[in-house]
Amino acid sequence: MSGLLETERAGCTKLLQSMSKDDVFSLCDTVTNKLIVVENVTEAIGTIITFTKNAEELLKRKKVHRDLIFKYLAKEGVAMPPNSEKNKLVRRTLELWSSGKAWFDEKLSGETNETKQRLTSDTEIVKAEVDFDPQVLGQQFCQWFFELLNSQNPSLGQPPQDWGPKHFWPDAKLRLLSRAGSEQMEEFMGAELVSLRLLALTKDELLLLCPNLEPHGLRTLASPHGLVLVSVAGTIHRDRACLGVFEQIFGLIHSPLENNSWKIKFVNLKIRGQDALGGTETAAPALTYNSTELQLLCS
Structure with a gap:
């Protein structure tokens, strides 16, 4: 079973979705030691998440390239120097996921329009009226x-x-x-x-x-x-x-x-x-x- 927190699962999934199809399948073979056969990218990503012990282990895999993490952070609005080493990018990504913000955004994006509207409205009302x-x-x-x-x-x-x-x-x-x-x-x-x-x-x-x-x-x-x-x-x-x-x-x-x-x-x-x-x-x-x-x- 995966040892990832829900915030890390959401972040890792988003990161893996930006990888090439070949890299995802190759990473799946590495993580499972080729013991599990998958039929598509979605199944491969789910398998990788399931058999990953922790987020740091996944981020440090060779197939998770430095540039891939840098672009992911840029999409999330996180500023990093373009010459940052992979270890620094990994550490910043783990900090982002531990904050919970990435998970909240991902959860909203996966909800139905009606649910998303209700969650967003409720959040704004709390901000405006309570605190x-x-x-x-x-x-x-x-x-x-x-x-x-x-x-x-x-x-x-x-x-x-x-x-x-x-x-x-x-x-x-x-x-x-x-x-x-x-x-x-x-x-x-x-x-x-x-x-x-x-x-x-x-x-x-x-x-x-x-x-x-x-x-x-x-x-x-x-x-x-x-x-x-x-x-x-x-x-x-x-x-x-x-x-x-x-x-x-x-x-x-x-x-x-x-x-x-x-x-x-x-x-x-x-x-x-x-x-x-x-x-x-x-x-x-x-x-x-x-x-x-x-x-x-x-x-």
Whole structure:
């Protein structure tokens, strides 16, 4: 029997689903010592999970390549330096699974629409009426947003998730400031244009945005008028190259008529390329915005 926790089972399953068919069958033979014959990938993955003693053992298998784990973490919104050794990626993956967040997202994705709506609504009602914690909301929002946006990058080789203007208020605004050689400012108005410009970052420019969800990389602030500001820093990658860092501020407003969800009112995105960083460390960038600057955006 498998010694995996439910969180680890969900994470390992998702990771194995991103492997090639041949690698999955080969790994199944290794884990079972070729004593069990499987007929398809789904059966092979289930067998691997059943006969795996612990998650670390599975992650350290030769067929579970370093790049596979790196891409998995990127999809989950976990920032890691592109030159990280496999052992570090394994350790970070185990930390992610032990937090329980990956399992909750996976459980929601596997529920029926009716159940998913009820779970999401119940969660939002608890936040709004009982114990609303802006920092928790910020962490959950960033994990959701960057996984969704990064899934549009074709280099990850996964089906894109449901991106679109529906996640934004109709009068949403985007301000994009990029410093890579020269400084360039772009501004967009309306849910459609804002959605398309952000989509182009990953789908057309093939970028991966990896947020730093540690305390020094994430800060939130709630105004008495219902606006919640989520500010986050992170690194930008293309394939295995780190291109620079970003800081992003989201303005979120609760939408009680749409399953108690939070929709994006505005986005301020500041990108700095490597040449604008002066050789500083980019593995886990920290925010430069302070609480006073965020307070001004609430006014």
